Amino acid sequence: MGDHLVRAEEFEKKAEKKLNGWGIFGSKYEDAADLLEKAANSYKLAKSWDQAGKAYLKLADCHLKSDSKHDAANAYAEAAKCYKKVDTNEAASCLERAVNIFCEIGRLNMAARYYKEIAEYYEADQKIDQAIAYYEKAAEFFQNEEVTTSANQCNLKVAQYASQLEQYEKAIKIYEDIxxxxxxxxxxxxxxxxxxxxxxMCHLCKADVVSITNALEKYQDLDPTFTGTRECKFLSDLAGAIDEEDIAKFTDVVKEFDSMTPLDSWKTTMLLRVKEKLKAKELEEDDLT
Structure with a gap:
């Protein structure tokens, strides 16, 4: 590992010497770029991620000065991979720079891909607001490029996190549109x-029986096959339990569905919210009596 570090520093010094010297027709930037790429790779082998990231940023700068924009964008993306291991914010910043270049040269599919990656960085760091913002950007770009499946994946992430933040209307619109x-x-x-x-389920979280009843009618009009599904019955039975303010019935409906179709963590969270509201309402009524 020490050898890799020494080699990386040597390559970087040679690159600096090239950049500070004279060059013909921009060749010094190309020569320095070759050396910086070797330096970055050696830093990676030494697991010196911060130094590797810095080397890639210098490499990107060389590519920009020699008007190799695509190569510059790729260098920023490589820098992001290195910084991801030590500094998520810096990684996101590098990818943002890559995205800006890809937009400039018309590589919108690459821009979309990296917007999604930025969102994933923030998601991993539990920075949900930023994750939502970048998933939305990625979805828009994917949609413009008619990559529907990827656009849907990003929009579903937006809906998931919007609902967790109790932005139910936003989530409902996304789920219904998809x-x-x-x-x-x-x-x-x-x-x-x-x-x-x-x-x-987002309608249920609003604790509005009329809302969920109207939604169920709309969904069955939208897709007549939905009527006979377990999902439709589940929502209908839950709405009935909420209308009757029957916590035991609500719990039984959830258990029955879960035994056939295991609930994921998001659905479990949403259902717990509904149940808590039911309990709170029950306590409120007990206090009144």
């Missing part, structure tokens, strides 16, 4: 009932 657009796609239509279930 369901609606998926109906005409043979590959995506099988996921429709899941999206409608998620939208319905």
């Amino acid at each position: 369901a609606r657009h998926s109906l005409g796609n043979n590959l995506l239509k099988y996921g429709v009932k899941g999206h409608l279930l998620n939208a319905g």
